[in-house]
Amino acid sequence: ELLLANHERECTTCDRNGSCKLQELANRFGVKKIRFGERDIKLPLDQSSPSIVRDPNKCILCGDCVRMCSEVQGIGALDFTGRGSKATVAPAFNKQLSEVECVNCGQCSAVCPTGALVVKDETDKAWAAINNPEKMVVVQVAPAVRVALGEEFGLPAGEIVTGKVVSALKRLGFDKVFDTCITADLTVIEETNEFISRLQQGEKLPQFTSCCPAWVKFAEHNEAEFLKNLSSCRSPQQMFGSLIKKHWAADLGKKPEDIIVVSIMPCTAKKFEASLPHFSTDGVQDVDLVLTTQELARMIREAGLVFEQLDIESFDTPFGFTSGTGVLFGATGGVAEAVLRAAHEFVTGEPIDQINFEEVRGFKHLKEAKVEIAGQEIKVAVVHGLGNAKALLNKIKEGKADYHIIEVMACPGGCIGGAGQPISPSMETKKKRAKGIYNADKLSQLRKSQDNPVVTKFYDQWLEKPNSEQAHEALHTAYANRGRIIGEDIQLLTSKQPDKVDIAVCVGTCCYLKGSYDTLKKFMTQADEAKVREKINLHATFCLEGCEQSPSIKVNNEIINGVTPDQAETVFKEKILTKLKED
Numbered sequence: 001e002l003l004l005a006n007h008e009r010e011c012t013t014c015d016r017n018g019s020c021k022l023q024e025l026a027n028r029f030g031v032k033k034i035r036f037g038e039r040d041i042k043l044p045l046d047q048s049s050p051s052i053v054r055d056p057n058k059c060i061l062c063g064d065c066v067r068m069c070s071e072v073q074g075i076g077a078l079d080f081t082g083r084g085s086k087a088t089v090a091p092a093f094n095k096q097l098s099e100v101e102c103v104n105c106g107q108c109s110a111v112c113p114t115g116a117l118v119v120k121d122e123t124d125k126a127w128a129a130i131n132n133p134e135k136m137v138v139v140q141v142a143p144a145v146r147v148a149l150g151e152e153f154g155l156p157a158g159e160i161v162t163g164k165v166v167s168a169l170k171r172l173g174f175d176k177v178f179d180t181c182i183t184a185d186l187t188v189i190e191e192t193n194e195f196i197s198r199l200q201q202g203e204k205l206p207q208f209t210s211c212c213p214a215w216v217k218f219a220e221h222n223e224a225e226f227l228k229n230l231s232s233c234r235s236p237q238q239m240f241g242s243l244i245k246k247h248w249a250a251d252l253g254k255k256p257e258d259i260i261v262v263s264i265m266p267c268t269a270k271k272f273e274a275s276l277p278h279f280s281t282d283g284v285q286d287v288d289l290v291l292t293t294q295e296l297a298r299m300i301r302e303a304g305l306v307f308e309q310l311d312i313e314s315f316d317t318p319f320g321f322t323s324g325t326g327v328l329f330g331a332t333g334g335v336a337e338a339v340l341r342a343a344h345e346f347v348t349g350e351p352i353d354q355i356n357f358e359e360v361r362g363f364k365h366l367k368e369a370k371v372e373i374a375g376q377e378i379k380v381a382v383v384h385g386l387g388n389a390k391a392l393l394n395k396i397k398e399g400k401a402d403y404h405i406i407e408v409m410a411c412p413g414g415c416i417g418g419a420g421q422p423i424s425p426s427m428e429t430k431k432k433r434a435k436g437i438y439n440a441d442k443l444s445q446l447r448k449s450q451d452n453p454v455v456t457k458f459y460d461q462w463l464e465k466p467n468s469e470q471a472h473e474a475l476h477t478a479y480a481n482r483g484r485i486i487g488e489d490i491q492l493l494t495s496k497q498p499d500k501v502d503i504a505v506c507v508g509t510c511c512y513l514k515g516s517y518d519t520l521k522k523f524m525t526q527a528d529e530a531k532v533r534e535k536i537n538l539h540a541t542f543c544l545e546g547c548e549q550s551p552s553i554k555v556n557n558e559i560i561n562g563v564t565p566d567q568a569e570t571v572f573k574e575k576i577l578t579k580l581k582e583d
């Protein structure tokens with residue numbers, strides 16, 4: 001009763017209605033009446049993260065998120081703050097989640113027993129896209145979704161429901177339903193060729209996988225010395241978006257902005273990844289919208305579909321024909337196994353006898369395998385959970401571990417345990433989902449990515465050959481050191497006026513090296529010349545996540561990239577003075 005007294009009780013509109021532990025306990029203990037009034041102060045929601053929403057009014061201070069973020073993920077973005085009735089769980093200095101080193105893995109929301117931390121719901125945007133007659137809406141489905149979505153409708157964990165997922169998406173109104181596994185096949189080919197080239201040149205080893213955006217963000221924030229070791233391959237989600245917008249649209253005679261690409265992912269970090277400025281061309285995102293497995297289940301319910309009774313349908317062509325290897329990306333060890341299936345054949349030209357690599361399967365924190373390729377022993381490591389990744393990186397730095405290729409997935413169990421999957425804290429559920437992944441691979445007509453004829457066709461039509469210039473343009477990326485200087489923003493001008501314009505100039509590493517300090521000085525001069533000092537808030541801030549297109553500034557809530565010192569005057573006039581005039 002005391003927990004409920006301090007808890008906002010709008011259950012009907014809460015995302016966790018029906019899956020909330022507090023609701024379940026209140027039911028179990030027969031709490032029918034709460035003798036105390038509700039909390040009189042309503043704390044603000046933190047909606048700053050692209051992936052999760054934090055509602056401190058629903059927090060029961062159990063501390064599970066704090067332990068998950070710090071002990072399992074090794075990050076510590078959340079902690080207890082305040083005392084007594086003012087106690088709450090929040091990022092340091094009561095900052096917003098987007099202002100701290102949160103990697104958007106969402107694992108805190110996966111363990112939160114209430115609606116205090118939930119996946120950001122973007123189903124409204126999906127309905128709007130589907131109902132827009134001027135747009136073609138294509139959807140891609142990630143491997144791990146097919147072994148978990150059924151749980152939302154009472155089917156057993158691990159049951160492969162691929163055909164029903166396709167059927168549901170078609171009934172919801174998506175124009176084309178495609179499979180992310182095809183770009184997972186493409187990732188295997190690009191990443192294996194990249195690995196072989198590094199191996200032959202003896203450089204940038206160990207090579208780390210790069211398909212988990214939470215891991216990539218973690219490395220960019222904390223492990224600058226290893227950034228050169230990350231594979232430059234985009235994740236399968238981003239390869240898919242890029243091919244659709246750069247090549248497939250043109251083949252259909254459409255412009256990239258005529259097509260809306262939606263992803264169904266097990267992952268909250270993919271929402272962040274899709275929004276990164278370097279995955280857009282001329283302001284058009286390669287992937288427009290990312291929905292999690294949980295959000296797709298919500299849409300299926302809203303549409304009144306009886307999922308369990310849906311007929312089975314097949315993915316559309318050409319992005320629907322995949323190998324079993326692509327499916328493996330859903331479980332920890334899957335990417336490493338996929339590369340092993342390809343590497344031997346790429347080096348020797350001989351097909352490999354061994355298809356399954358049991359050593360990299362399962363849920364051990366660190367899995368290791370040794371394979372021989374053309375007389376050379378290749379050492380492979382697989383870790384899942386960022387805390388385990390951190391421990392392994394420390395061992396490498398101390399010279400106590402040595403590998404050629406390392407797979408890192410941020411979520412415990414890999415993507416099958418992603419925070420966007422149906423809520424289930426049980427390890428048993430994750431094991432069943434993993435079994436479903438391996439069964440899906442076993443049942444596939446093709447077991448190796450390199451045997452996929454559609455992928456070969458993509459190279460012939462659009463990409464020339466693996467690691468070619470065209471392939472790099474569409475399928476690869478670069479990383480930036482986003483190491484933040486811990487501390488508050490540095491306030492230079494403070495306005496007390498209600499219609500003030502807020503300007504943040506990034507002085508993080510990338511921006512500083514490109515002259516953002518001079519931009520700051522120029523903005524000060526411009527503010528004096530235009531006599532608007534008292535109307536603007538001007539502050540120096542740290543990484544705005546636009547490093548690849550740096551230097552970056554933020555005007556109110558709009559991030560503007562590429563603001564070099566010589567453009568400072570124009571930007572001040574066009575983006576800041578005009579705003580002051582509008583107001």
Ligand code: SF4
Nearest residue numbers: 069102103105106108
């Ligand atoms: S999303 Fe991940 S990194 Fe961010 S607060 Fe939650 S557990 Fe920590």
Ligand code: SF4
Nearest residue numbers: 059060062063065112
């Ligand atoms: S897991 Fe949820 S309820 Fe528990 S402390 Fe964290 S935010 Fe609060």
Ligand code: SF4
Nearest residue numbers: 212267410411415418
């Ligand atoms: S392991 Fe998978 S689900 Fe988890 S953050 Fe990485 S890509 Fe997303």
Ligand code: FES
Nearest residue numbers: 506508511544546
């Ligand atoms: S350092 Fe990352 S945007 Fe400025």
